[in-house]
Amino acid sequence: xxxxxxxxxAAFVDAMREELIQRVCSVMPVADYLLQRKHISRETYxxxxxxxxxxxxxREIYRSLNNKQxxxxxxxxxxxxxxxxxxxxxxxxxxxxSTGSSEVSSETHQKLNEWWKKNSNKYRxxxxxLLKDPDLKTLGNGKLFTCEENKYEIxxxxxxxxxxxxxxxxxxxxxxxxMIKNNHKQLKDEMTVLRDRKLEHKNIxxxxxxxxxxxxxxxxxxxxxxxxxxxxxxxxMDQDALKKVTKEVLLGLKVLHDAGIIxxxxxxxxxxxxxxxxxxxxxxxxxRKISQDASTVHTTRAGTRGWEATEILNGNVDGPCGYKLxxxxxxxxxxxxxxxxxxxxxxGKQSEVEKNIHDxxxxxxxxxxxxxxxxxxxxxxxKPEERMLAKEAVEHPYFWDDKRRDSFFRFIGDNEAVQxxxxxxxKLREALRKYGKFNEWKxxxxxxxxxxxxxxxxxHGLLRFLRNRLIHEKEKFNKNNMYKDLFPEFYISxxxxxxxxxxxxxxx
Numbered sequence: 433x434x435x436x437x438x439x440x441x442a443a444f445v446d447a448m449r450e451e452l453i454q455r456v457c458s459v460m461p462v463a464d465y466l467l468q469r470k471h472i473s474r475e476t477y478x479x480x481x482x483x484x485x486x487x488x489x490x491r492e493i494y495r496s497l498n499n500k501q502x503x504x505x506x507x508x509x510x511x512x513x514x515x516x517x518x519x520x521x522x523x524x525x526x527x528x529x530s531t532g533s534s535e536v537s538s539e540t541h542q543k544l545n546e547w548w549k550k551n552s553n554k555y556r557x558x559x560x561x562l563l564k565d566p567d568l569k570t571l572g573n574g575k576l577f578t579c580e581e582n583k584y585e586i587x588x589x590x591x592x593x594x595x596x597x598x599x600x601x602x603x604x605x606x607x608x609x610x611m612i613k614n615n616h617k618q619l620k621d622e623m624t625v626l627r628d629r630k631l632e633h634k635n636i637x638x639x640x641x642x643x644x645x646x647x648x649x650x651x652x653x654x655x656x657x658x659x660x661x662x663x664x665x666x667x668x669m670d671q672d673a674l675k676k677v678t679k680e681v682l683l684g685l686k687v688l689h690d691a692g693i694i695x696x697x698x699x700x701x702x703x704x705x706x707x708x709x710x711x712x713x714x715x716x717x718x719x720r721k722i723s724q725d726a727s728t729v730h731t732t733r734a735g736t737r738g739w740e741a742t743e744i745l746n747g748n749v750d751g752p753c754g755y756k757l758x759x760x761x762x763x764x765x766x767x768x769x770x771x772x773x774x775x776x777x778x779x780g781k782q783s784e785v786e787k788n789i790h791d792x793x794x795x796x797x798x799x800x801x802x803x804x805x806x807x808x809x810x811x812x813x814x815k816p817e818e819r820m821l822a823k824e825a826v827e828h829p830y831f832w833d834d835k836r837r838d839s840f841f842r843f844i845g846d847n848e849a850v851q852x853x854x855x856x857x858x859k860l861r862e863a864l865r866k867y868g869k870f871n872e873w874k875x876x877x878x879x880x881x882x883x884x885x886x887x888x889x890x891x892h893g894l895l896r897f898l899r900n901r902l903i904h905e906k907e908k909f910n911k912n913n914m915y916k917d918l919f920p921e922f923y924i925s926x927x928x929x930x931x932x933x934x935x936x937x938x939x940x
Contacts, residue, residue: 439582441504445497446592447647448521449612453490458513463493465509471502494592500582525647535569536577544577547603551707554657555597558584559605562597571608571650572643575601578608587659593717598652606640609651613644622651625716630691635684637704637714656704656712663705664775671772671801677703677711678771679831684713685764686822689757692722696755698763699739700770720755738777738785739763742814745790758816761825765811773798778812802920803830829923837914837923838902844930845899853888853896860892863932867891867925876918879908894919895926 445452456462463480466472472480476496483489497503510518536544545563550556562568567579578584578598586607587595598608625631626639641652658666660677669677681703688695695702697718704712718734734755735744741762747754769778776798779788788794792814799805807828810820820828832840844850849857856864870891874880877897884900887893901909912918 438500438504441507442500442582442594443580444522444525445503445506446594446610446612447525449494449592451521452510453487453494455517456490456510456514457486459486459489459493461513462506462509463489465512466493466496466502466505469505471505472496498588535567540570540577541568544599544601544603547601548599549603549605551605552655552657553707555586555605555655558586558597559599562599572645576606576608576641576643576650576652577601580610597655600640600652604640605655607653607655609653610648611651613647613649621719622717624721625693625719626651626653628691628693628721631687631693633684633687634710635680635712636687637712653714654706654712656706656714658705659714660700660703660705660711660771664771674772674774675831677705678768679826680711681713681767681771682764682822682825684711685760686826688713688719689760689822694720694722694755694757695760696720696734697736697739698760698767699736700767703767722757735763738779738782739766740786740789741816742789742792743816745786756816757822758819761811761819761822762813762816764822764825765808765819768804768811769796769799769808772801772804772808778808801830803828803924806830806921806924829927832923834914840923840927840930841899841902844926844935845895845902847935849933850892850895850899853892856888856892860933863929864890864892867929869921870894870919870925873897873919891922891925891929894922898922 460481463472463477467474467477472493473496476492480489480492483492493506497506507518541563548559548563550559552559562579562584565579565581567581568577569579570577576598577600578596580594580596584596585594586597592612594610596608596610598606600606623642632638637656638654639651640654643650643652657663663677667673685695685698693716695713695716695718697715698713702713702715704714706712741759743754744759766778770776777785778794778796779785780793780795794812796805796808799808807825807830810818810828811825813819829837849860867890872889873891873894874885874887874889877884884897887897898909898915901915909915915922
């Protein structure tokens with residue numbers, strides 16, 4: 433058998449995934465080898481041992497092979513335990529590896545350098561090296577160029593997926609997502625989502641092209657600079673910057689949900705940031721489109737541990753789970769807190785997250801902004817039917833700027849029912865009962881004028897008071913920061929009241 437270096441082993445293990453899972457018999461000796469050399473943890477070893485069948489044990493092993501070194505160790509274990517199987521599959525792989533791609537000429541190298549549309553800052557030096565590399569090759573249809581070596585890899589997944597930098601024949605920098613061809617269902621699902629025209633939006637990662645060879649398929653995607661995990665480590669972000677990231681994540685999710693698509697794998701590493709600072713929702717390999725007139729998709733459990741909704745953790749472990757748009761919303765709520773807190777999970781440390789999600793125990797200790805807390809709580813609601821929609825999350829008062837708050841006051845404050853505070857509409861009077869926290873608001877105002885003292889001492893009166901201050905005493909209104917500090921929950925409650933009363937001010 434020919435020599436297998438780490439680079440070759442990684443490609444071999446990825447390409448031969450299903451064959452190896454089905455045919456390796458010496459599973460526990462292989463696991464022992466990996467444990468002894470610290471390529472898997474004791475916890476992973478116990479999960480492998482607990483798996484009920486040989487194939488399930490192999491799948492657990494594969495989940496732990498997350499770098500080239502562990503894949504090389506796996507090959508070494510196979511060499512000792514099942515040399516004939518390894519030699520057979522090695523021969524198949526080497527014969528197929530030579531098909532589907534070809535090295536490029538020096539003339540093509542030169543043309544790519546001339547056509548190169550320099551965009552990325554983070555990967556600039558990698559592209560310079562790529563365009564000089566003699567191992568640069570063209571894939572499939574001849575329009576895509578890359579080199580599948582470790583130094584050009586910018587991402588990977590436990591399912592054998594690798595992401596490399598690449599270049600289109602027009603000089604556009606791209607991300608090349610290489611997926612094992614046997615994993616055709618995940619590819620089909622991701623392609624279905626990416627090709628949906630409804631997803632052409634600045635907060636959704638852009639699909640560019642697709643090609644394939646004998647072992648792999650290649651998705652050509654818009655190249656971004658960072659995922660959020662990387663971004664928060666490299667950039668100093670104040671609350672306004674974090675709010676921008678949060679808003680754009682939710683805008684991307686709204687686009688997805690408006691198209692009837694459930695993401696099912698929302699997490700920090702699936703949030704990408706491009707060179708211009710635009711935030712993009714990415715990785716649709718686990719996404720599913722809801723059938724017309726349906727609200728639920730029933731599939732086997734998907735997603736990432738620690739980033740799953742309550743109803744999924746409480747569902748059937750081995751059987752199908754019911755995914756709804758609201759399933760995404762709760763996980764997105766976890767992500768919103770994670771972003772705004774700088775990296776804390778609302779359901780606690782990794783070792784306790786799943787139990788706390790199951791029990792509905794979360795904390796928002798790192799978030800002092802009342803409006804942000806309200807947004808997160810309404811997304812984290814344990815009961816799916818009580819969670820807000822993506823559209824409602826995007827329109828939450830937490831994201832309102834001063835101009836929008838001004839518009840809200842001018843429209844709602846001039847509503848006929850609000851103006852008639854001396855003879856309150858019965859429907860409005862009933863709705864106001866929910867907002868007793870604003871009773872006695874006058875006690876907080878030190879400069880009440882005689883006419884203002886006549887206003888009712890409830891949310892209705894406060895709404896009219898603030899509207900009058902905006903219209904007639906704007907300087908004083910602005911000096912008091914639109915009274916946001918004095919009544920931090922006002923905009924949340926007044927907006928909710930407007931919805932209950934059917935005052936559709938956002939349509940104006």
